[in-house]
Amino acid sequence: MGCGQTRPVRLAMGLEERRWKVLQGLGVSSTCLEASALTAAPAPSGAGNVRVAQWNLLADGLWNDGFLVKPVLENWPAGLGRIPTSSGSSVEFSELIQEMLAAGQDEEALKSLSQKD
Secondary structure (H helix, E strand, O other): OOOOOOHHHHHHHHHHHHHHHHHHHOOOOHHHHHHOOOOOOOOOOOOOOOOOOOOOHHHHHHHHHOOOOHHHHOOOOOOOOEEEOOOOOEEEHHHHHHHHHHHOOOHHHHHHHHOOO
């Protein structure tokens, strides 16, 4: 981080670096990490623009356990590592994630996934 950078730029770079380390620790592939790189928002085009920022405090507080509250999981109806579906069955969490990643922009695959909620 160079001396000529403003504090917000240094802060953003530090946050991005920490985000990458956490995601790498969770096993996210390099390809997905590069595709998810955070970029600066475009400059506003007029004086009437308003920017709104939101921070999910709950997510920030639960990031270290994968957003899964451990006491809730003790009575999880689908079994450890599985996600219940709207049809009453369950699917492996990793399988669901792989299907979501594979679906990408494929509308048919996305429709199929929405049937599992």
